[in-house]
Amino acid sequence: MTVGLFIPCYVDQFYPNAGIATLQLLEKLGVDVVYPKKQTCCGQPMANSGxxxxxxxxDELFTEIFADFEYVVVPSGSCALHIKDHLHSKKQPGESKALRAKVYELVEFLTDVLKVENxxxxxxxxxxLHQSCHGLRGLxxxxxxELVxxxxxKPGKLLSMVSGLELVELDRQDECCGFGGTFxxxxxxxxxxxxKDRVADHIKHGAEYITGADLSCLMHMxxxxxxxxxxxxxVHIAEILNGI
Structure with a gap:
């Protein structure tokens, strides 16, 4: 299959290795990846600020450059959720609506579409493992x-396939880190x-690395x-799954 790769602006600017690892991982798994060079911000920071x-x-640019792909993969839960929930286009309303259903965060693409088993x-x-709020409650x-x-x-399942990795148990495994974008x-x-509370939980249980599907949260910590x-x-989960 051919997928369009969308790299969020903060990943591009501050953590390019996570974007590179995403590309390499997908290619290792037999995916034909295209990176449209005209891509820019998804618009989430403005939307979150009102x-x-x-x-x-x-929205118009995203629709224009990604509408024809079978899937669009994003190594960021918050950006993926924003596009899924809010992408719209006055010029191509039908295309933008269809595109929202084709956008996948990296972890859910690996587990739900590719169905990776090893x-x-x-x-x-x-x-x-940090469970970001957008990934946990949105995706x-x-x-x-709190649910019975x-x-x-899904990220835990993928990490369990990594040789030598020991996933530590946290006291509050889905607690927010406090980043919240403009919050x-x-x-x-x-x-x-x-x-500080989120970091302390990881340190208490001997974590040498903190990983997750959202680099915005990881950047804050x-x-x-x-x-x-x-x-x-x-470290972003893509870097671990790719073998760094």
Whole structure:
């Protein structure tokens, strides 16, 4: 199959290795990947700040360059969910509506579309998995702990295929890290305290790395870890699954 690869702007600017790992991982799994060079921001930061009326250009461009792909893969839960829920086009309304259903976050694409059952990857470290809010409650990548329902974790399933990796158990496995996009700017003190609590849970259980499907959350926690001069590192799940 041929997929269009959408790399969110913060991944492109701050964590390009995660984008490269996504591309390499998909190609290893036999996927023909195309990266449209005209792509820009999906518009989520403006929409989250109450300025969704300013995202029209982002929506039109996204529809224009990705409408013809069978699937669009995004290594970011929050960006994927934003596109799934809010993409619209005045010029191509039918195409944008159809496109919303073809957008997949990387983890759900690997588990739900490719149905990956084994991976040739090695990562001999203790790893804490951060369940980002958009991935957990919007994309349903894992079961929410407050529900009386059978537990599941799509990222956990993929990480279990990695040789040498030990997934640590957290006290509060689906707690928010406090990033919340522009929330971390508008409510800086609350955001920082939530991030410190989230990091502390991983450190308490001996995690050497913190991973997840949202680099925005990982970026927030990485800043806290650096300020604490911690040796714990953050890494996007694509880098682990690709074998770094």
């Amino acid at each position: 300025f969704s009326h300013l995202t029209g250009g982002c 991976l040739e990857a090695n990562f001999p470290y203790k790893v804490g 349903h990548l894992s079961q929410m702990t 329902a059978p537990p599941f974790s 971390c700017v508008a409510e800086e003190a609350v955001s920082a305290k939530m991030g 990485e800043g806290i870890l650096r300020r604490q001069k911690s040796n714990v590192k953050v």
